[in-house]
Amino acid sequence: MLNTQPPPRRARPKAARRPADPPGLVARRIAVEALAAVLQRHAPLDETLDHLLAAATDLPERDRALARAVATAACRHLGTIRATLAARLAKGLPRNAGALEAILVAGAAQILLLDVPDHAAVDLSVQLAKADARAFPYAKLVNAVLRRVADDPTARAMPGTPASAADTPRWLYERWAAAYGATAAQAIAAAHACEPAVDVTVKADASAWAERLGGLLLPTGSIRLRERRPIPELPGYAEGAWWVQDAAAALPVRLLSPRPGERIADLCAAPGGKTAQLAAAAARVLAVDRSPERLARLEANMRRLGLTVETLAADLLALDGEPFDAVLLDAPCSATGTIRRHPDVAWTKREADITALATLQAKLLDKAASLVRPGGRLVYCTCSLEPEEGERQIESFLMRTPAFERQAVTAAEIGGLAEAITLHGELRTLPCHLPHAEPRLAGLDGFFAARLRRVW
């Protein structure tokens, strides 16, 4: 156990006077800044990293990858890393210590989870503490705590204990246990322990592309890539034959079953994974999104894929006009179903966010329903594991909107994944579904989708 009393304040941080940063420091600094944003401001990790890395124009690709790897591993195993550090901090973490927690967590993540030399992880963490005015008094503490982590074989036993709930905030874990049972909650937490392989959706010829990409053709029709190569280098990317999309995220459009020539509105469309599926099925698509920046990404994606859609930057709540044959509402949500791919979500979301999002989703759903023609279809979906954003949303919608009825999903439509169909015939995928002997190749994002029909 180490004492966390700050030593007396001394001179200004030394790092500011260095003529040049030592190798690897900038990558660690970016990882720590991104992690501090997650821990202190609940900022999304990927966006923060994108922003920081865009500013570091001359940073080599290897260091960019390292910054991402450190911050992501730290978020994925934050609960366990915090416990490991707490066991070595006699008085807990000092308050008002700037980026100290992020520095310690990033340092421990490097030692415990990544293939970097311990001395580099420790020394560079100490330098980052010295460069942070508030963490500066604790530089010696950083050195001592991280050395203890590095030298202690029991701390090193941490990785490889995937079935742990320790890396899930308690409130989330309890919610999943209440919704899906204790065994499923444990399996969901275990599925989050491993970074999953990338899935792609193809325009056509899934089995030929699976072979060309050396991927696994999933029963749902998506391809799971075995290789870890930069996406733009893979065959078919430049020619627009496929796009990256989690296998579960590809299911809502399969449920909508778009037909050639149908007028379909994709109401929360960007960055366009589902829009591309609709357009590839030759539907006439209106892609709506409130965010012009995200819609610009959607347009760029459609250009690469050679797909044509109409786009509209607008708040869906203000939308009006001729009703559509079919409507897809992929509503903004807490995204707790995507923790495998975005482990920061577990730490940036609060229970109050779920309540606020559920209120917004109900309004969006009412509006989406008003845009469906009689006899038309509506698919509502979210990438959340929280029933308020899924099952309960549809339950209350149907009670207040008798013009709609559920159209049950069948296992045959989703590659025989019968365990992903609820008693009401809705889709509910869990991260522990679709098991595979190799953990990287197992699992799905947690998605909810309901298919509704407007009866009159």
Ligand SMILES: C[S@@+](CC[C@H](N)C(=O)[O-])C[C@H]1O[C@@H](n2cnc3c(N)ncnc32)[C@H](O)[C@@H]1O
């Ligand atoms: C879950 S994401 C959509 C992902 C997208 N469907 C896909 O498959 O790539 C939700 C989107 O809803 C948009 N959004 C949120 N509120 C909205 C509103 N009131 N009107 C229109 N778009 C909205 C967000 O900008 C965000 O792009």
